[in-house]
Amino acid sequence: MQRFLHRLLNTRWKTARVAHHATLPPREAEFGTLEQPLPETLWRALRRQGVRQLYRHQVEALEKIRNGRHVVVATPTASGKSLIYNLAVAESLLRAPQGHALYLFPIKALGRDQLEALDALLSAVESAEPIRAAVYDGDTTADQRAKIRQAPPQILLSNPDMLHYALLAYHGKWEAFWRALRFVVVDEMHTYRGVFGSHVAQVFRRLRRVCRHYGSRPLFIQLSATIANPEDLARQLTGEPADVVRSDSAPQATRHFVFMETEEPLSGLAARLVVLAARENLRTIVFTQSRRLTELVHMSVTRTAPQLARRVSSYRAGFLPSERRTIEQKLAGGQLAAVISTSALEMGIDIGGLDVCILVGYPGTVMTTWQRGGRVGRTGGECAIVLLPQPDALDQYIVHHPETLLDGKWEVAVADPTNAEILKAHLPCAAAELPLTRQDLGEADSPVRRAVEQLVQEGTLLQSADGERWFSLHQRPHRAVDIRSVGPSYAILTPSEDGKWIPLGKSEGIRALKECHPGAVYLHRGRTYHIERLDLENRVIHAVARNDEYFTRIKNEKETEILETLASKREGNFIVRLGRLRVTEQILGYEKLRLFTQERLDFSPLELPPHTFETVGFWIEIEDAVARKIREAGLHFMGGIHAVEHAAIAMFPLFALCDRNDIGGIAIPLHPQIQKSAVFIYDGTPGGIGLAARGYEIVRTLLEKTRNLLEECPCEEGCPACIHSPKCGSGNKPLDKRAALDILRYLLGDQPLFDPQAPGSQEPPDTGTTTVEPSPEPPPRLGFLDIETQRLAQEVGGWNNKHLMRVSVAVLHDSADGRFHAFREADIHQLVDRLHQFDLIVGFNIKSFDYAVLQAYTPRDLQGLATFDILEAVRRQLGFRLSLDHLAEKTLGRRKTADGLQAVRWFREGRWDLLTRYCEEDVALTRDIFFHGVQKGYLIYENRDGHKLRIPTPWDLKTLVRNSRPATAT
Incomplete structure (x- = not known):
């Protein structure tokens, strides 16, 4: 390690330099003592594993759990958090073996990794009845699942996805487990933020609800990396208050934190550092900020040092499960000298002793930085963390303000249980x-x-x-609810040697459109693939391996519509509002950029559907006086507010756990709804996840940080370290740094904006006009129709020949006179004339049956009449058909007096009185069901379980009249 550090700190890098080197000294452990010692058999098991004492924070947490308190332990990586819940659960089960515990991990690999540590502890416990533990996740076979359900182990290890899809959905099969559930362990709690956290918050509320149903109230034991608000996040997730344990009393080895600056692409410098560490027999983990950069670093390492090709691997989401498992095993077994990963490996999977952590780009948060840095030095040896900043505002801010990281100013984690x-x-x-x-x-x-x-x-x-x-x-x-995805999932396929399309990976939501559009270059495990086709309907992407020397980046444009204002306040010389927004994003095309130099090669247009979603955002309204002063100074106003938007979004992660993809923004010189210019910042997730609400709270501090960033950046016109954004859909044009600085100074009141002598606004003159109330519209004329036939369906060759069944009698109820009008076959032309006089005709199965029979008697198109079919509306609402008799009985308490077979008999017997009366009664049922739906807002039916349920009927007469009339062709 010393040789590696010496070369790192003293080498004269051609295009890079060490900006700051901090040595974090080692720390001694602090131990504590439980008020009541653990059972002796448990202590013996701990001693067999080399544990002689408990850290002070472990003791504090165990005492709270013993006292029946929900607990959050928020301490750094490798501080012994797993032992806390394993001891608490084991102690409880030794005293009450019939109890159960549910361990939840955010990823399957972590759950299976933790099972090994748990089994090692439990096997060392001497007990009359061994404590059993098992994993129940997506990789558990069907046979194993059946056995686990039939005889649940005391400790069940799973994940929120399985809890959602299998345990809660089939809770009746787990009754004994729920009744005796004592603990729910939530590991890596900090990962349950944003969209995923908002989903998990609902899963946990459903879990508590099912437990209450079976009579249990389990304790939640939650484990988190260090964040600013562990108690708040715990309450957001579970709906329950929790005691927090923050102090870390575990030992810590010497750590070196090196901040570098570079002018070259990060992939090349990261590759050289990996090679440098490998030469000193140091094992390295490289974390990147994107799937593309992961692959670029991997490619750079293999090109720089081909001899390392077999000892280096990339690792990221989108890999097949078998690929990920193989890489994990090779890393833990020491077969790999380095692994290049996205966030997928930052959590506590045991991947062996690592020495060097290279952060290719600031991870976006202080918490995540230390979480990733905590993957090295876990065996007590000296370790190093190297940060290579990207050329963007937040990364450069961190490099020039290393105290932001080193002083541990933790961010807020946000999940929104009310999304x-x-x-x-x-x-x-x-x-x-x-x-x-x-x-x-x-x-x-x-x-x-x-x-x-x-x-x-x-x-x-x-x-x-x-x-x-x-x-x-x-x-x-x-099954229709994916708790991790923000959109539909797409399968990425590539041709095999025999020409068959086989799985390569997956993508989801808007990411698929941005990264896997036709013509895009997709990077996977050091290889480039050309996207041949994006099948939006079947959600399939076809990728063909090619040796392209470029990558692609989309260009887009956005529109923002304000749907509702939720809050408003004045800060400095501006008003900020929080509200619901509708955002529409249109991908215009893509650029090709050379792989390692990012030289722009060309631009290709795309025709893809717009992506529209509703979310929550805040917007800063900029007064006309600001725009006027900026223009009078000869500066570019649009470039200024565009730069403010970029820089403010770059600074946002200093206050909340998020990255650029979690939030979006748009600057508009004149928004049509507020008639002012405005800067919008919004949650990039449908419904919002609480980030914008956080931004609204700290908006002044956010703008002050943004102003400081621009003032401290030495560039003249703006650069990636201050106002350029790597995800700008307009190619970072226009941007004006001087205008942005002046705008921020005016908004914050650093520079005077208003002339106190300027005249105030005048009241609008009284026009003297009076308001005339419109006369009420007459009610629509409604007709209710039913017909009976002379023949049965089987007598004319089936239901496809309804036009051959012939009318016996038709009854029409007219709302204008309140009477029933009967028509026999000879009078059908009069009926057809009368039908054209109504604003709306209502029937039950009228479109596919009554009109089909009547159409044989007239050349006039009956389907062109304004018609409302109750059967069609109910089927559209429920997805299946219900009979008129069923709806009438359950809704009105009345039943049909006969059926179609009896009606044909009456016709053939000449019983016109019975036939007509029966048809009138059906019309009356149809009419009364319709008006019940209009007036009450629902109908009633009975499902297979015998529950009487309401069918919503949002039937407004005016709307039905307007919408039921077919559109006229032009």
């Missing part, structure tokens, strides 16, 4: 598990109640007839 879109995804799952009750909905106008009301209107949730419970329309809605 409307995520709530609407999970409420049907909860209702399928156990019907929702009014108690579940909370207070009036609560987010849950609003979401339930929307789902009822959409027909996804069905309200019971008494209005007290809500059921899911679908039996298993869980």
